[in-house]
Amino acid sequence: MKKTLNIIILLAYLLFFTACSYAMTFEEGFAQVSRKPLAVLVYAQWSDGYQNALAQFRKSQQKLGNVYNFVELDIASKDTKAFNQRYNIQPRLPYVTTFTNMGKISRYIDSACTSSFDCLNTTLKGFIK
Numbered sequence: 001m002k003k004t005l006n007i008i009i010l011l012a013y014l015l016f017f018t019a020c021s022y023a024m025t026f027e028e029g030f031a032q033v034s035r036k037p038l039a040v041l042v043y044a045q046w047s048d049g050y051q052n053a054l055a056q057f058r059k060s061q062q063k064l065g066n067v068y069n070f071v072e073l074d075i076a077s078k079d080t081k082a083f084n085q086r087y088n089i090q091p092r093l094p095y096v097t098t099f100t101n102m103g104k105i106s107r108y109i110d111s112a113c114t115s116s117f118d119c120l121n122t123t124l125k126g127f128i129k
Helices: 002-020 026-031 050-064 080-086 117-127
Strands: 038-043 069-074 095-100 104-109
Touching: 026 038, 026 069, 026 080, 038 050, 050 069, 050 117, 069 080, 095 117, 104 117
Parallel strands: 038 069
Antiparallel strands: 038 095, 095 104
16 A cells, blocks of 8 residues: 555656646747747857856746746757747857747847846846736
8 A cells, every 4th residue: 555655656746747847849938928928048058157047047937937938948959940930049148038029029138147046037027017
């Protein structure tokens, strides 16, 4: 009985973890931009500070995930093609771009701010009306 309970708890944990770690693609986030703003972290694994920016972006996602959709866009991924068909990738990676109003770029957040949780979170909150 205890073994069965442990297996059920383990399966529930794995199901929860899988659901929470689902990564939204740019196309999925962009399709929902009329209902919920979209924040896209654009980075490359070779860019300075990308790991810190990724960590700060994920912390912001935990705080503001009910207000924004969040997308992590590694420029080496297949998802980049969909992004690059609409927008140019800016230099000085990593950075965050926010979208509202039918897909218009609303705000560009530079790498210095993207690498600071306080700056990134404050900037994203300030954008919400």
